[in-house]
Amino acid sequence: MTPQTTASFREQLAQQPWGLWWLQGRRLTSIEVRRNLFSWKASWIYFLAFIPTFIILIHLVADKHLQYMLSEDTNILAGIVQFYYIRLGVFFGCLGIFSRLIRGEMIERSLHFYLLAPVRREILLLSKFVAGSISALLLFGTAITLDFSLMYAGFGAAGRDYIFNGPGLGQFEAYLAIIVLACLGYGAVFLLLSMMFRNPTPAAMLVLGWEAINPILPSLLQKISVASYLRHLMPVSVAANGIFALLTVQTEPVSAWAAVLGLLLLIAAVLLYSCYRIRTLEIRYTTE
Amino acid sequence: MSVYKLNYRAYTGKVTPMWARILVLVRYGYAEAWSSKITVGIAILSLLPCIVFLFGIYISNNPMARLMLGNQSPRGLTIDAEFFLIVLQIESWFALVMTAWVAPRLITFDLADNALPILLSHPISRFGYVFGKFISLFVILSMTTWIPGLMLFAYQGYSSPLPWALANLRIAVGLWAGAVIWTAFLSILGLALSSWVKWRAVATGIIFAAVFVPAGVGAIVSAVLRTRWGFLLNIPFMMSVLWQRLLGAPEFAKQKISLPTTAIAIMLMLICLICVAMLNARIRAREVVRG
Numbered sequence: 001m002t003p004q005t006t007a008s009f010r011e012q013l014a015q016q017p018w019g020l021w022w023l024q025g026r027r028l029t030s031i032e033v034r035r036n037l038f039s040w041k042a043s044w045i046y047f048l049a050f051i052p053t054f055i056i057l058i059h060l061v062a063d064k065h066l067q068y069m070l071s072e073d074t075n076i077l078a079g080i081v082q083f084y085y086i087r088l089g090v091f092f093g094c095l096g097i098f099s100r101l102i103r104g105e106m107i108e109r110s111l112h113f114y115l116l117a118p119v120r121r122e123i124l125l126l127s128k129f130v131a132g133s134i135s136a137l138l139l140f141g142t143a144i145t146l147d148f149s150l151m152y153a154g155f156g157a158a159g160r161d162y163i164f165n166g167p168g169l170g171q172f173e174a175y176l177a178i179i180v181l182a183c184l185g186y187g188a189v190f191l192l193l194s195m196m197f198r199n200p201t202p203a204a205m206l207v208l209g210w211e212a213i214n215p216i217l218p219s220l221l222q223k224i225s226v227a228s229y230l231r232h233l234m235p236v237s238v239a240a241n242g243i244f245a246l247l248t249v250q251t252e253p254v255s256a257w258a259a260v261l262g263l264l265l266l267i268a269a270v271l272l273y274s275c276y277r278i279r280t281l282e283i284r285y286t287t288e
Numbered sequence: 289m290s291v292y293k294l295n296y297r298a299y300t301g302k303v304t305p306m307w308a309r310i311l312v313l314v315r316y317g318y319a320e321a322w323s324s325k326i327t328v329g330i331a332i333l334s335l336l337p338c339i340v341f342l343f344g345i346y347i348s349n350n351p352m353a354r355l356m357l358g359n360q361s362p363r364g365l366t367i368d369a370e371f372f373l374i375v376l377q378i379e380s381w382f383a384l385v386m387t388a389w390v391a392p393r394l395i396t397f398d399l400a401d402n403a404l405p406i407l408l409s410h411p412i413s414r415f416g417y418v419f420g421k422f423i424s425l426f427v428i429l430s431m432t433t434w435i436p437g438l439m440l441f442a443y444q445g446y447s448s449p450l451p452w453a454l455a456n457l458r459i460a461v462g463l464w465a466g467a468v469i470w471t472a473f474l475s476i477l478g479l480a481l482s483s484w485v486k487w488r489a490v491a492t493g494i495i496f497a498a499v500f501v502p503a504g505v506g507a508i509v510s511a512v513l514r515t516r517w518g519f520l521l522n523i524p525f526m527m528s529v530l531w532q533r534l535l536g537a538p539e540f541a542k543q544k545i546s547l548p549t550t551a552i553a554i555m556l557m558l559i560c561l562i563c564v565a566m567l568n569a570r571i572r573a574r575e576v577v578r579g
Contacts, residue, residue: 052505055505055508055509055512056512058513059512059513062513063514076511079507080508080512083504083507084504084508087504088500088501089501092497092500092501096490099490099493198489199488199492200489201489201493202326202388202389204493205385205388205496
């Protein structure tokens with residue numbers, strides 16, 4: 001690339017209406033966030049996010065918290081994140097949130113209002129993705145914070161010591177990072193699937209199966225998976241029995257930064273392809 | 289002749305019996321389900337494991353084939369209750385996939401297109417409507433569960449040199465009973481969940497979620513509260529325990545997490561009753577329009 005081409009590219013970038021795009025993006029995002037979080041249709045996502053919190057709350061109130069149970073509870077919390085949140089809660093939650101953003105509007109026959117507005121389609125898609133991500137992160141981030149706090153609250157001073165002077169805080173940060181990446185990763189995948197298929201659920205179930213058998217696939221194919229990157233970020237390794245052991249297998253060690261970078265690249269690639277797809281998106285309501 | 293000059297009188301011809309009217313819904317439901325290529329695809333996929341099992345039975349009963357494969361021991365591949373438990377488990381997963389695809393097609397379209405009041409204005413009861421849809425789904429699921437299972441059993445009975453079938457009749461009865469329970473359970477669950485969701489895409493997802501998410505929640509309950517009763521929310525686990533007892537296969541669950549058969553039966557009935565209540569609330573000849 002010659003210096004002249006670079007200069008003209010920079011000039012073109014500078015001439016774009018970034019202010020208008022930012023404003024449109026913000027407005028679209030706030031509309032979608034309100035619809036995702038404050039409608040009765042979203043109540044089941046609250047259930048998915050907070051049901052473990054409710055169970056841990058019962059444990060806090062009803063059970064005794066003896067010293068030796070601290071490490072046991074640490075393992076249980078790791079299991080909840082690894083098996084419930086990543087494989088079920090965040091998975092189905094994101095499927096619901098992100099599939100609704102495009103496909104839901106097509107079924108409700110309201111997407112054409114957006115498409116008729118003078119907004120770039122990429123701005124529309126990215127705003128919807130940001131809105132879905134904010135909703136998912138708020139719900140599941142809050143849930144994981146509450147889960148972590150309630151799990152150790154019963155141990156009193158020993159629990160506080162574990163969090164602030166032991167490995168607890170690091171584990172909490174890792175869980176938050178895992179939840180954030182899981183929401184973004186599954187969100188990007190389901191947003192794309194909802195544009196590609198009239199009924200994205202069968203494809204999502206294939207993704208669920210793909211994620212489960214991913215550890216036994218060749219190394220190259222393992223890179224096209226959300227959960228395989230997240231496995232490397234788990235601060236506590238959970239011993240699983242039977243078929244569930246497949247979900248915890250780590251075929252080759254990958255450093256945390258490489259796993260995060262790999263997943264971010266995967267998300268970026270999926271979003272780029274989604275932007276390309278939405279440019280040619282056509283709605284025929286008669287066939288929907 | 290002008291319309292006002294026409295006189296109307298009641299139909300005096302032969303009336304279709306009440307029970308036979310349900311069959312009309314069954315026929316149309318069945319046709320609707322098979323009109324999708326994906327239904328055909330799932331049905332074909334569900335038969336692929338049966339071919340593998342059939343091959344296994346052939347090898348097990350043919351000494352020459354065993355020799356050619358390098359296995360001289362007659363105990364190399366035993367066809368017993370455990371084998372048929374695996375058959376049932378694999379076919380049951382396909383039945384779940386089939387339910388998630390077919391059940392919303394049977395009922396969601398009627399609700400989404402406001403066709404229910406028109407359908408129920410015909411001489412057919414609400415029970416008849418649901419029962420007709422139930423039979424359609426039950427028949428389709430039977431094709432992936434107990435029918436291939438019993439065919440494999442019959443083939444094993446035929447190809448075995450010993451009087452195998454009579455000696456192992458319990459396996460056939462257990463296989464049939466276990467598959468019928470699962471098929472009936474999936475049918476009612478699929479219809480109930482589909483009746484509450486207007487969009488087919490969402491209904492498909494919710495049927496999967498209704499099986500997987502409570503299983504996860506049950507595991508959390510069991511782990512956090514240190515109790516085995518959380519497994520009562522785990523439908524696949526519950527059904528596996530039930531099937532294993534019906535077929536007389538060795539117990540796979542450890543003693544401390546094993547569930548009593550009565551508790552499993554009560555839980556399944558409770559879920560079915562909830563599904564019936566959901567259908568009762570939703571299948572009505574009226575529509576609520578929210579302003």
